[in-house]
Amino acid sequence: MVDIGHYLILSTVVFTIGVIGVLTRRNVIIILMSIELMLNAVNLNLIAFSDHLHSLSGQVFAVFVITVAAAEAAVGLGIVIALFSNKETVNVDEIDLMKG
């Protein structure tokens, strides 16, 4: 029997992978992909609880998150393209314009 505990473990694993990806990878595109992983871990979590609590609001939230994630990916990729055309790199180590 697959209960809520499995779903939560899975979502924790996926989220942790996403966090580690965001913190360790240098390529911006991979970081964006890691962020998608984290969002999807959250979605998994939302749907697991929706099923568990017999409430549809969790699923509605998940749909919203997917929509926002799509928009976020579009904006993020746009920023990456603009950045590349300026600095000719997608390596975050070299993008430190806000250094104090």
Add this chain to the structure above:
Amino acid sequence: MLEYLWLIPVLPLLGFAVNGLVGLWKVSRTGKPQSKPFVYSVACGSVFLAFSLAVGCFWSLIQLDPHDRIIEQDLFTWITGGAVRTMSGDLANLHINWGMQLDPLSAVMILVVTGVGFLIHVYAIGYMADDEEGFYRFFSYMNLFMFMMLTLVLSNNFLVMFVGWEGVGLSSYLLIGYYIHKKSAGDAAKKAFVVNRIGDFGFIIAIMMIFSYFGTVDFTEVFEGVEAIFPTPELMWGPLSWIALLLFVGAMGKSAQIPLYVWLPDAMEGPTPVSALIHAATMVTAGVYMVARSSAIYSRAPDVLLIVAGIGIFTALVAATIAMFQQDIKKVLAYSTVSQLGYMFAALGVGAVAAGVFHLMTHAFFKALLFLGSGSVIVALHHEQDMRKMGGLKKYLPTTWWTMGIATLAIAGVPGLSGFFSKDEILWRSFSNPQGHILIWIVGVLVAGMTAFYMMRMMFLTFHGEERLLPKVAHHVQESPLVMTVPLMILAVGSAIVGFLGLPAWLGPNIFEHFLEPAFATHYQATEEVHHYAHSTEILLTVFSVTLAAMGIYIAYYFFIRHKEKSTWWVEKFRGVHQLVYNKYYVDETYDLLFVNRAKDTGRFLSAFDSNVVDGFVNGSATITRISAWISGQADIHIVDRIVNLIAEIFEYSSSLLRKVQTGLVQRYALFFVIGIILVISLYLYLGV
């Protein structure tokens, strides 16, 4: 006609403005002076118009009833001030109009001033012809003088009169110092100005006293006030006497009376037309005019009248003795002027105001003529004034000779000429008036004889006897041009005939005195006991004075034509006396010793005080300021600035530490988030907060 009275002084003022401003403008624009015809047309034209107006006003005045012959015109309000409490306890408003007054006295004065003034202006065209750069300056000063003199005699209050009084002093100063390259001229101008200041000091105090006693300075109101407050003559020495005395101090300065006469002989440094106009005919008579105008005050101060008469006759005597031994032709005339002014004051002092003013008028004619004649001689001899280098000029300068001859006979008192009538009137009044004294008459007759002597001496030395000309000028001595001789002739006619206006009582009516009477008569005490002498007494005294004058003329003839060696013998015999008189009694030297050098010492002391004490004080305080400024500057740099910089350095250092945190690497920030979140969740989970 009378409504144009105000134009009489304004016309010369316009002449002054036009000549002065256009002249200055021309010089600054082109570097060349204004053309002479323009200058003298403006100057003489304005004075001639003023003279015509004066004649018109005079004509209108004599159409009026004798007791209405006083016209007052207030042109504008000059000074207004608050209420002042007068000595009598009333409140008076300080309110002074710029007003004019035409009455018989001022009418006579404006006729003399503009008439003689015009002739002298015309004469000056010829006299000043050689002067290229100063021509416009000379004529504008002359017009300024005319304006000031007319303001003086036409004013209807003491303060406007004082403006004119100071103004004539100023123009006199400017004209004495006209030859700006001569140091002696500048010194003489300064001397005239300073001596006049002493007199003016008395005059202005008198004006203040008049205001504080009567609450007004208007002539009519003051004289009414005098009658109201002092109905009887002041027998004790009171305020009225002080006012009278201080006014007389002013008159002493302006009219060159002892002890303030010393400036007038020196004033001969100016051009001769100036000597004729200002220092003989008009300005110096301002004092006589002022005392005559204030006769309401003087008639109530018998002690001061005595002083006036005494100083007048003493001045006449002293100046006449000095004039007898002078060698400079203009100096003789200068001392003669002082002497004749003394006569006028003697007349005023014995209460014969009309006689004094009459002598003023006749003197204006013959003395102006004498000066202009001497100017003609001086020009002919190329500015030689020493009579020892003249002689025998009669054949070269015939017109000058006969015109000056008439003036000399007039001043000497030859019967029939103007000086005879006026001088005799004064002598007779000093004998017959209650204020008069036999002593004044005796000295007066003596001075008449001396006058005849020194004037004839001047004529003989200049025009008769052998020629003593310097060789370089002897060849081209010639008569002056018509522009100079015609005024001489007109003045000669005047000198001869104006005397008939004031005939003595035994010959006919005294038109002049009768005309002037309304101007003073009301002020004199009606109760006064006038002695009535028989005509025979008057005739006898006249014969006596004429005899003395004739003796004076004869002595001059004896010493300077017939027995020339005798005069040197007498001089040798009385060497000490001669030296004393020849050096003018050493009055100038005494004044230098007593006052001038003392004033210079004071000046030097004050200068030393200034440069040592005052400057030291100022410099010391400057040093103190500098030191304290240096100290506060140092404090600023090392304390205040240090604190400010320290604060800034603290911030700079701490921010350099904090800056390192902000790497700009987004992943680093995200790491901090995660660590933070883990910490928060750990706290939540393990501590249950």
